[in-house]
Amino acid sequence: MYYPEPISKLIDSFTKLPGIGPKTAVRLAFFVLNMKEDDVLDFAKALVNAKRELTHCSTCGHITDQDPCSICSDGTRDESVICVVQDPKDVIAMEKMREFNGRYHVLHGTISPMDGIGPEDINVPPLIDRLKDEKVNELILATNPNVEGEATAMYISRLVKPSGIKISRIASGLPMGGDLEYADEVTLSKAMEGRREL
């Protein structure tokens, strides 16, 4: 072993983070050694608190420090529309848009028989319960436009259809501000498929 135990443990911990390889981990660990003790303590506390104090909202599944989360408990938001997304990060992306004033439901994954993930392994059953209780009249399915995301959206729409709730799927096609000539064939054909009358 080239490193004393405390630092090799720190290096080990950094390697567990995504996108950090052995070399970067060594660099980060040695950087920490040169930091002020107060800063290191703050850093450590931030890590622990993020883990301890954040839970998943019991209503929508979004990450939150209070239950229900700030979006679910916000009375000014439209409770008749729910936007279904795959991941908490998708909620943040949607919120940045500042256009959507409804509520969310986070699935935490997609249905994938290949990986042994069925509807009951992701946040689907709570969604169905939620639709029974609340006064929801529109469901927007915003899972990713790939095979699994598409399948998950279709699955939910089949379950919900009989209840008469309006269901929509987000559009896919050309990015705004982009050039038509740079779009790939698949995106272009999707954009043609989803064209609308003016």
Next chain:
Amino acid sequence: MHIKDIKLTHYRNYEKLDLTFDHQVNVIIGENAQGKTNLMEAIYVLAFSKSYRTSKDKELINWDENYARIEGTVHKRARQFPLEMQFSAKGKKAKLNHLEQQRLSDYIGALNVVMFAPEDLNLVKGSPQIRRRFIDMEIGQIQPIYIYHLGQYQKIVKQRNHLLKQLQRRKTSDETMLDVLTDQLVEHARVIIAKRFIFLELLREAATGIHEGISQHSETLSIQYSTPLDVLESDSEEKIGKCLHETFKDNREKEIDRGSTLFGPHRDDLLFYVNDRDVQTYGSQGQQRTTALSLKLAEIELIKREVGEYPVLLLDDVLSELDRHRQSHLLDTIQGKVQTFVSTTSVSDIKHQTIEQAALFNVTSGTITKQK
């Protein structure tokens, strides 16, 4: 179109190589394991940015070196432009006209190549998989979006098979997901089948005439799409989709019982008939080879139709596999039209005008010399 010259650096067993080619026929002569096929492969890689022999680009780099480069000058539509492929531990770079192409799909297609290797003779008698790959590759070269549908389709089949297995073993009883995956599957399957039908019509048009020529009007080739689905080649995409839906509905129990997707383009096949007899089962070896040859020559014609110029033809060790009659028909067909690279161990048993006029290259352990 033709390749004017090629330069190899650290490519397989070639340390450095610089060759200028004839715009018609080039014969590469050498004993086994000297580097004939490596040169053929290099031309193939220059066209498709990857090898047909390996999926690992690393293998293309000379054992003692850390990068490999293929450069070539292509003459196409009265213009000349350089192509370059570079492989290193960091990955590969494709340059067209000295400009690096970010998307390989922008690079592929600059040089069109058709390869005919001994294993292509198995096209007729080999497994259905070989024929499906043949048809998929051909359509993909002409329509890139076909590759997308095929990729999505294969992914969905995999998901669906896993689900069917779970249903078979009663690990789940949720058939709604099966409906969803069936819908998704049909969405892509109907496009794939419809595009295959269109392509088949073109292939038929080109191949039957060629086959008649090779067989001196004694044989008539016909090609059929073999599928258990109740569809006609004239059917629209919608109609094919409807038929797929009905088939999956009627066979739900059976599919769950077997735990596998039993219908769709991944189970279909091509059937070849000569004089109304199934060549795969009843044809002689000679008829099977003639059919394979007709299909490959048809491929050249189809690319000519699509691109406006004949592609470059690579005949890797395949000429010696054909009898004299088929040899001369093949050489007659390409004569004066198609730039062709022939690799062979000996040129003495090929008697044909094109070979006599061809540029000859001798290969010995990684060096090539042009015969005067």
